[in-house]
Amino acid sequence: MRYSEYYVPTLKEIPADAEIVSHKLMLRAGMIRKLSAGIYSYLPLGLKVIRKVENIVREEMNRTGALEVLLPTVQPAELWEESGRWSFYGKELLRFKDRHGRDFCMGPTHEEVITDLIRRDIRSYRDMPLNLYQIQTKFRDEIRPRFGLMRGREFSMKDAYSFDIDQAGVDAVYEKMYEAYTRIFKRCGLKFCAVEADSGAIGGSSSHEFMVLASSGEDLVASCVECSYGANTEKAVSYREEAVQNSDKLERTEISTPNVSSVEDVVAFLKNDHPETTELNLVKTLIIKAENRLVAILLRGDDDLNEVKLANYLEANEEMEAVEIEMASEEEIIEATGGAQGFSGPVGLSIDVIADKSVKSMINFVTGANKKDTHYLNVNLDDFTVKAFADLRTVKAGETCPECKSGTLEVTRGIEVGHVFKLGQKYSKALNATFLDNNGRAQVINMGCYGIGIGRTAAAAIEQNHDDGGIIFPLPLAPFEVHIIAVNTNKEDVVQTAEKVYAELKELGCDVLIDDRKERPGIKFKDADLIGVPVRVTVGKKKLDEGMVEVSLRNGSVKEDVPPEQVVQKVQELLKKLADECEV
RNA sequence: CGGGGAGUAGCGCAGUCUGGCAGCGCACCUGCCUUGGGAGCAGGGGGUCGGAGGUUCAAAUCCUCUCUCCCCGACCA
Numbered sequence: 001m002r003y004s005e006y007y008v009p010t011l012k013e014i015p016a017d018a019e020i021v022s023h024k025l026m027l028r029a030g031m032i033r034k035l036s037a038g039i040y041s042y043l044p045l046g047l048k049v050i051r052k053v054e055n056i057v058r059e060e061m062n063r064t065g066a067l068e069v070l071l072p073t074v075q076p077a078e079l080w081e082e083s084g085r086w087s088f089y090g091k092e093l094l095r096f097k098d099r100h101g102r103d104f105c106m107g108p109t110h111e112e113v114i115t116d117l118i119r120r121d122i123r124s125y126r127d128m129p130l131n132l133y134q135i136q137t138k139f140r141d142e143i144r145p146r147f148g149l150m151r152g153r154e155f156s157m158k159d160a161y162s163f164d165i166d167q168a169g170v171d172a173v174y175e176k177m178y179e180a181y182t183r184i185f186k187r188c189g190l191k192f193c194a195v196e197a198d199s200g201a202i203g204g205s206s207s208h209e210f211m212v213l214a215s216s217g218e219d220l221v222a223s224c225v226e227c228s229y230g231a232n233t234e235k236a237v238s239y240r241e242e243a244v245q246n247s248d249k250l251e252r253t254e255i256s257t258p259n260v261s262s263v264e265d266v267v268a269f270l271k272n273d274h275p276e277t278t279e280l281n282l283v284k285t286l287i288i289k290a291e292n293r294l295v296a297i298l299l300r301g302d303d304d305l306n307e308v309k310l311a312n313y314l315e316a317n318e319e320m321e322a323v324e325i326e327m328a329s330e331e332e333i334i335e336a337t338g339g340a341q342g343f344s345g346p347v348g349l350s351i352d353v354i355a356d357k358s359v360k361s362m363i364n365f366v367t368g369a370n371k372k373d374t375h376y377l378n379v380n381l382d383d384f385t386v387k388a389f390a391d392l393r394t395v396k397a398g399e400t401c402p403e404c405k406s407g408t409l410e411v412t413r414g415i416e417v418g419h420v421f422k423l424g425q426k427y428s429k430a431l432n433a434t435f436l437d438n439n440g441r442a443q444v445i446n447m448g449c450y451g452i453g454i455g456r457t458a459a460a461a462i463e464q465n466h467d468d469g470g471i472i473f474p475l476p477l478a479p480f481e482v483h484i485i486a487v488n489t490n491k492e493d494v495v496q497t498a499e500k501v502y503a504e505l506k507e508l509g510c511d512v513l514i515d516d517r518k519e520r521p522g523i524k525f526k527d528a529d530l531i532g533v534p535v536r537v538t539v540g541k542k543k544l545d546e547g548m549v550e551v552s553l554r555n556g557s558v559k560e561d562v563p564p565e566q567v568v569q570k571v572q573e574l575l576k577k578l579a580d581e582c583e584v
Numbered sequence: 585c586g587g588g589g590a591g592u593a594g595c596g597c598a599g600u601c602u603g604g605c606a607g608c609g610c611a612c613c614u615g616c617c618u619u620g621g622g623a624g625c626a627g628g629g630g631g632u633c634g635g636a637g638g639u640u641c642a643a644a645u646c647c648u649c650u651c652u653c654c655c656c657g658a659c660c661a
Contacts, residue, residue, distance in 0.1 A: 012611080037654090143585080299659090330660090490618095522620080522621040524622095538620080
């Protein structure tokens with residue numbers, strides 16, 4: 001490809017609304033342009049990268065025996081009503097009506113459509129296992145789209161759905177997908193890890209996320225420094241020894257704590273008269289509003305509520321659906337506790353009290369007294385009723401690993417690029433997708449689903465591979481393999497040499513970009529650095545007069561002068577070296 | 585959804601408080617010059633000042649409404 005004939009509108013200045021590196025660089029390198037919040041156009045260079053990711057995904061999916069399909073982006077409401085998600089999914093689902101007034105939505109995911117498809121065709125246990133996938137545009141009306149392709153509203157995703165006769169079948173595909181994902185992300189040149197995850201709105205039991213570690217990540221991952229345990233903090237647990245109850249229960253007493261309500265302040269306030277009070281024997285009481293119902297949550301003073309765990313608990317045990325958790329308002333707190341905001345406690349409450357497991361072993365602790373400027377000392381579990389104990393806290397860095405019980409957990413930021421779920425029968429049951437087993441009895445199909453964010457993977461690769469000058473593409477995702485710079489377009493021999501190398505490399509099937517523009521050298525070098533093509537051939541007057549051409553790698557590891565006739569061979573050598581590094 | 589900020593040339597911004605010729609840098613076009621790290625000189629083109637309404641002799645500037653975009657938050661207990 002000739003640069004002079006290509007469409008790569010690079011930007012010298014940093015676009016004002018880009019926050020993270022990948023977003024800035026994709027805009028600056030002329031890969032993408034924003035059309036509307038969270039909605040982007042792909043320019044030739046960006047599209048080439050996207051296609052590279054897609055093809056790696058496609059190859060690895062095909063290798064597992066999965067079959068490619070293409071499902072509609074526009075989906076009828078009836079299907080979503082049948083699965084129960086029309087009301088469940090909330091505002092992220094973009095809904096609209098057709099000319100007849102019928103309800104439709106832009107597909108944010110395709111469980112309903114695929115299940116509807118196969119329920120018509122799968123009759124017998126002989127028709128399975130089956131694993132279908134597609135690479136399709138999704139639309140999710142995110143609350144806050146941001147970071148370019150990282151969290152867009154319209155985005156490309158590979159989603160696969162597997163169908164099996166039993167749990168063992170699901171487990172086998174799950175394993176296969178897990179391996180395929182590992183190969184895919186390795187081939188994309190990414191440093192990543194797979195961690196246990198919450199299954200969120202998709203539902204299902206077992207679930208793993210593939211996380212690319214990057215400071216710009218929106219997820220937090222807890223991982224053990226010693227063993228292989230890793231989990232999203234929405235899900236992560238830690239090992240905590242039960243406190244030893246070596247003291248007798250004391251009598252509860254009221255104490256005046258004027259204007260002292262936060263955990264920190266209470267501990268500081270009591271420091272002199274009651275030095276035994278620390279965050280560890282203080283119980284904080286959160287009044288939570290979950291779908292118009294008020295609940296009191298008890299946590300140890302140093303713990304933080306994990307809203308995902310709470311929502312999951314309520315959905316599982318209180319027959320609530322799609323629980324949205326919010327903090328109760330001041331009025332609601334007064335209504336629920338009869339006391340002031342900031343002084344809530346479990347004693348005497350009429351609403352349900354749900355406590356974190358850590359509270360179970362606590363003794364003689366401090367709580368609010370549901371009365372302005374007042375706390376209780378020496379509260380014990382028999383002073384109030386706890387409806388249930390559950391894991392509701394968020395793990396923190398430095399805590400003990402729940403698996404090996406010896407390593408500590410560290411918490412790092414990650415970008416979720418892939419997610420695998422065991423769905424079980426959630427959708428097949430709702431949509432009545434059944435088959436006849438070898439006894440002729442009707443059984444519900446078992447499902448799994450497996451997603452990869454295509455654009456997000458490309459963006460994550462840039463987050464991990466760049467420098468001040470621009471992108472440093474790993475070879476498998478690079479828009480071109482070789483970038484030839486003809487430094488002095490006014491020198492006949494420079495142009496001829498560059499053109500000769502270009503023609504020869506093209507002849508060999510190499511994807512090569514030649515910068516043949518009549519621009520000053522600085523502009524060409526800056527653009528080349530920005531675009532980040534892995535191998536560069538620089539043909540300039542100065543070195544050509546000495547009979548040399550410069551061959552280098554964008555990652556800075558190689559920079560050599562070779563005679564013109566050896567350039568092609570040298571380039572091939574470097575390409576092979578780069579390819580080997582990404583081999584799995 | 586709540587809070588904050590911003591919409592002025594393709595991009596980045598000033599001008600708004602205190603109403604009075606719509607500006608700067610980069611980019612773009614022409615010419616000269618220049619070719620190993622986003623040069624230089626000279627000339628030039630380009631803006632319904634997000635939109636609607638209002639106040640005024642006069643509005644980018646003041647008032648009202650509206651649209652869009654960005655950031656922060658959704659653990660006070």
